[in-house]
Amino acid sequence: MAARTAPEAVPLFAIVAGLPGKTEKSAFLTLVPPVLTGEVVWCILFTGCIRLMRMRLAELLEGLVELLEWLSPWAERRVPCSVRRLPWAVRRGVGRVGPVGRVGRVGRMKPMDKERVMSRYDVIVVGAGNGGLTAAATLAKAGVATLLLERHSVPGGCATSFCRGRFEFEVALHQLSGLGTAENPGPLRAVFEGLEVLDQLDLIVMEELYRTVGPDGMELTLTADRNAVIAELQRRFPHEKEAIAAFFEFLAAFFMEVVGLFYLKDPAPSRDSYPRAFSCLLKTTQEVLDQFFKDPVLCRALTAYWGYLGLPPRRMPFVDWAMMFLAYIEYKPQHIRGGSQMLSAALADTFLKYGGVVRYNCGAARIVVRDGQVEGVVDDQGELHLAKHVISNASRITTYADLIGREHLPDAAFAEMRGSSIGASAVTVYAGFDQSPDALGITHTTTFIGGCGSQDEEYEATRRLGCHDTTGLALTCYTRMDGGFSPPGTTQAALIMLQYADPWFKVPPEQYAAEKYKAADAMLARAEAVYPGLRDHLEEMEISSPITHLRYLGHPGGAFYGFDQHVKDSASFVSPKPPVDGLYLAGAWATSGGFQPTLDSGVRAARQVLKQLGK
């Protein structure tokens, strides 16, 4: 092949100029490898053609196709070549150099504004959070040319860690749900296996769900076993013995009905076959609990997990709580050794292994949409990457309002969002202690410390600045499962309270740090009521506020769970069709928050893309 020389440049201009043509759509160029003898001539040809097209001679392009056919012996699709090795003219021109020197379409280059076209992919994933990573890894594994853009220097979004002194702190993961074991696999296990991260991770199964410490001295520990949970609850609440048995039977049956309806997708469901779902699917957790129980203390002990969903039982959909609670019991909560950062790194590694291209420290500035169709992404360095499919792991609000812009979206996109409210964020105290968990008296991995009022008052407190007596807290002690976060004899733990961002926006910037310390101080004081002397052994501490989460995630309100998930916000009431062709959402704002849903959302978005690509 290399023996043939390319034709002279000058006559080619004549040919191009003289050829008739109608459509700009069919013009494809393929670059020959720069090692060929005709390299220079080709570049002149290439830039010459581009120049002609820039003069709005779009009709020439069809002629160009004929020309290329004539030149086809030199042209080869999917030529591996790197951007840097290409001649200046191609790089600076509208050179559409993809990750593997992919075939590029030049027909529409002209209207693409001023940005330089740097590359072309099948799919671009914006954001390497949980959803972005599983989406990107799924696509790369399917052989799709994928670009992953991430603003930060590390992958993960929420699923990250950071180091201070002798400690590495887990940012977000408390208890991973839905994974199960080899003998009893949960839905997430198949995802991990498919993306080749299961073997990379060291998983630790937690035998306990949680310990709750109530305001009235009520203390209760639930193990991750259905019979044990029932027995413990019946022991502690003998007056509700029958109700507890009946409730757990109901719960199991309800679980199976939901699986039938939503996972197995029964085509013709009826009230007769799904009586519990038809009656309770649209109810709140409290509504259903009230049908069974009279003792509010029991209800509270059962629903300590509400903080993992963001709304208290009186607002939280029963189905959300029930599915989570049962999944934790059936599959047991798990921890990843090294934390969620290990999972993010493993997913990124799979993505790279299958030829994915990742750009860290590089965010998306704009998703280019024309005529209701995604065309590409402009990154924050002003470079344009072309792709017909974009999966956005940014928030729905950011994706629509900032990245795409109202003018490119149907009114329905914003109209639908109007009814949703931005969910809660949190204040987290990441604490490193210079003593072992046992010495500190931290006996459980997960402890919920209830506020002095009701759960509704706990929720009320999430809308007020700082930590109050009514605030509900959670303490996760990672060292109880995984000693690798810090040296032997030390403890790494996170003390967290949910908090909406609004009151934090009203703090003057110069008082922001002081408010953070004040909140952390009050939180520690509350924790010290359960673990006396905790503060005396603090060695490192970092505090995150809703503004911290907003900064690192880029989500409005720092809302890591996305929109508040009331009954009305469930996926059943949200139009599944994206507002523009080629756009897909992954992450908390696609459906709901938490590790399992977001990891799952990326896979689902990727599958939709693969379907569109015919793979």
Added chain:
Amino acid sequence: MKQEILQQFDGYQDVMKEIEAARKFGTDYAGFKGRVAAWIDRYHPARLTLRIGDILEETASTRTLRLVAPDRPLPPFQAGQYLALALRFGQVRTGRPYSISSSPRNTGYYDITVRRVPDGLVSGHLLDHVRVGDALESAGPAGTFVHNPVFHGNALVYIAGGSGIAPFMSMIRETLDCGLDRDILLLYGNRAADDVIFHAELTRLASRFENFRYVPVLEERGALNPPWPCQKGYITRDLLREAVGDLTCRMFYMCGPAALYDFCRRELEALGVPPRRIRQEAYGPPNHISQYPGWPEAVTEDATFRVTVKGSAPIPAHAGETLLTALERGGFAVPSQCRSGECSLCRVRLVSGAVYQPPTVLLRAADRRFGYIHSCAAYPLEDLCVEV
């Protein structure tokens, strides 16, 4: 699920009514355009264009640059935090962190105090070439070397060496200006009397405020001006015991060159101060990395290796300098901030080859496992291939 099926569920009509009302009185999120970016920019701007408002001569080798932002309010910072300047010299893009020496309560400007480093590219530029009115690019204030009132307490001992005084100056100014309930002892080590930065202000503050004590420590003999009692030699355990008195409930902060950290930490530990009571600021790469534990004897600091960044021609790199420095000299733009192995902004993937990483580098377990390094705290030990 299909709506016609969903309609049969109990409570469907109520939910639909709720949705209708929520949308009617809800939020138009199109108005959120730019809002998140504005919030981030207010607290943690990625880029800040500052202008030199004033230049103050401190000592023969030190100047304070007073930086103002002509077109925006300055983001808040905590005393002890630093500014990462971004600089460009021809094809070389680099950066340097400088602690802010002005008080955080002063919202009109940031002071950075720059001492000349022998053959220093950046310090030379900042001391010799910049003029009032010049622009400087920086990232927003960052750093974790700050007083945490939740557990640091009010009895504080600051151990400074040379230009390591800068963050303490900010802390001292804030404490005394605002009358904060903190008791400060400053032990400030320097080679000679002429090197002592902020001496006049420190003596003035120490004679005026009861809760601030100032103890200069000089290696060489010399007279301080204005006169002030000083200690000779180093900040030893004897000096610490004598100056501090009761060591039990104090929090010790150190900022200065690596030699000071190595020496003073040993002295403090010998006095029985637990690690949780010693805080240390990142202070750039050490001068003689080959003297650190674990450095392979076979490699000398002046050994030169080839570093290949995937997809481009190899560049030379010396074993004695960080990979980040080599990459920057080679014309690569690598984001960086602390340049001391802590913030992970300069994280790169090590495809092949071996590097030396000092024990102080704060690398995530996942990065260690999947082959990522902090290029500001990695020294080439053989030819490398990296992905930036």
